Amino acid sequence: MSDKADLQELRKEAHDIDVTVWVGKSGxxxxxxELADQLADRELVKVKFHRAARGSGTTEEVAAELAEAVDAILVETRGNTAVYH
Known part of the structure; x- marks a missing residue:
């Protein structure tokens, strides 16, 4: 699934989906x-990282850590939002 064309297609699809997981001070x-459950039910899940969740790291670093934790593909990060497949 890491084919560049496939990722580009997933990014297009992700544009229109809503955030369904919020990461806050609880980390x-x-x-x-919750993210693992949602990924089992749908192809893409959009996650929003609040400032408290990022601590001293960047959104990209925290998003990559979460992707590894749930064995998902990080499709993209934009601002404080990440999309997982």
Whole structure:
């Protein structure tokens, strides 16, 4: 699935979906199961990272850590939002 054309297609699809997971001060552990459940039900899930969740890291770093935790593909990060497949 890491084919560049496939990722580009997923990015297009992700544009129109709503955020369904929010990561706040409770951190990644609080949302890992929820994200995994949502990914089991749908192809793409959009996650919003609040400032408290990022701590001293960047959105990209925290998003990559979450992707690894749920064994998902990080499709893209934009601002404080990430899309997973």
């Amino acid at each position: 990644l552990d609080a949302v890992t199961d």
